[in-house]
Amino acid sequence: MADRPRVVVTGNARRWSPSWWCTWLALRLLGAQPLRVSVRHSLSPSDDIDAVIIGGGDDISPSHYDQPPEHDGEYDPERDELEIRWINWALAEHKPLLGICRGSQLINVVLGGALNQNIRQLRKLTYNRPGLLPTKQVRLADDARLAAICRKPRLRVNSLHSQIVSKTGEGMTAVGWDLDGFIQASEHKQRDVIGVQWHPEYLFYVPSQLRLFRWLLGCR
Numbered sequence: 081m082a083d084r085p086r087v088v089v090t091g092n093a094r095r096w097s098p099s100w101w102c103t104w105l106a107l108r109l110l111g112a113q114p115l116r117v118s119v120r121h122s123l124s125p126s127d128d129i130d131a132v133i134i135g136g137g138d139d140i141s142p143s144h145y146d147q148p149p150e151h152d153g154e155y156d157p158e159r160d161e162l163e164i165r166w167i168n169w170a171l172a173e174h175k176p177l178l179g180i181c182r183g184s185q186l187i188n189v190v191l192g193g194a195l196n197q198n199i200r201q202l203r204k205l206t207y208n209r210p211g212l213l214p215t216k217q218v219r220l221a222d223d224a225r226l227a228a229i230c231r232k233p234r235l236r237v238n239s240l241h242s243q244i245v246s247k248t249g250e251g252m253t254a255v256g257w258d259l260d261g262f263i264q265a266s267e268h269k270q271r272d273v274i275g276v277q278w279h280p281e282y283l284f285y286v287p288s289q290l291r292l293f294r295w296l297l298g299c300r
Contacts, residue, residue, distance in 0.1 A: 085112040085297050086128055090163050090183070091135035092156075093120035099135055099180075099281055106284035106293045117166065119158045125169045131176040131296045134163050134183030136279055139243060144186075145194040153197070164190055176272040176299035178292065181241055184275025188266060191249025196262075199244050205259035210240045212282045218264045224255035225267050226274060229295045230288040237264070237278035237289075244277065272299040 089103050100116055107114045112130075117123045141155045142148060144164075149155070163183070167190045170177040179187040185195055196202075206216060214236035220227040227233055235256075245263045248254055252273070256265025264277040276292065283289040 085130040086115055087112050087296065088115050088117050088123065088129055088132045088166060089135060090117045090133065090159075090166055092137045092159070093118040099137075099279065102281040102284060103133060103135065103180075106281055106290060107297075109284070109290070110293055110297055112293075112297055117162070119156075119162055125166070125173070129175065131178070131299070132166055132170040133296070134167060134177070134179045134186055135281075136181030136183060136240065138182065139197070140182060140186050140189060140195065142195070142197060145189050147194070147197065150197050160186070171271070171273070174271065176296050177274075178296050179273075179275035180281065181277055181279055184266065184277055185243060185245055187273065187275050188245045188247075188249040188252055191252055193245055193249035193252065194247040196244050196246040198242055199260075199262060200242055202262075203260055206239075206262075212238050212240075212279070214238055214283055214286065216278070217259055218256050218278070219258075220265065221255045224265070226255050226265050226276075229274075229291050231291065232288050235288060237276075237280075238282055239277075240279060241277055245275070 091100050104114045138154045138156045216239045218235045248266050251268050252266045254263045267274045280289040280292045
């Protein structure tokens with residue numbers, strides 16, 4: 081195994097991608113080697129890959145969980161298929177897997193879960209405005225692995241999403257909720273798999289959020 085852990089990070093294919101560069105920085109700070117993967121950045125799975133991060137971005141095609149598309153949905157079928165392959169590979173090879181926002185949703189969908197495609201009108205206690213700053217409250221289950229990782233029962237996180245996991249996938253359990261009761265985090269009961277609805281890469285300066293990336297590397 082390489083001295084510097086090699087971590088696949090999936091995401092959009094744009095030349096300038098803030099989420100990629102912030103994830104790159106967080107992983108480099110912890111001594112890892114980030115490997116960018118997108119529909120324009122190809123990489124084949126191999127034994128020397130130590131962990132996988134499925135990043136945030138466009139909505140997942142609802143055909144993957146048997147729902148009709150939204151009239152204003154923005155989908156990327158090529159990216160869906162690419163990331164589904166990486167999720168299945170990570171699960172088959174027992175590689176640590178972290179899903180961020182869209183990535184958390186897709187992990188649950190791959191495992192048989194489902195999404196609510198638009199929660200904007202359902203919000204009662206949480207602001208709808210998207211933002212990168214940690215302004216949203218998340219309560220974690222007392223016995224959640226995520227609570228032990230972050231060392232806190234409650235978190236302040238950011239929010240950029242309008243979709244949410246409504247049904248967790250097989251083996252996954254909900255462990256974090258916002259003030260409206262929407263699922264904000266899930267984790268696998270037996271495997272090293274965690275999904276968070278927020279963007280910890282934009283909060284790498286917050287110790288509890290950097291610990292998520294540290295966990296990913298420590299699970300090798």
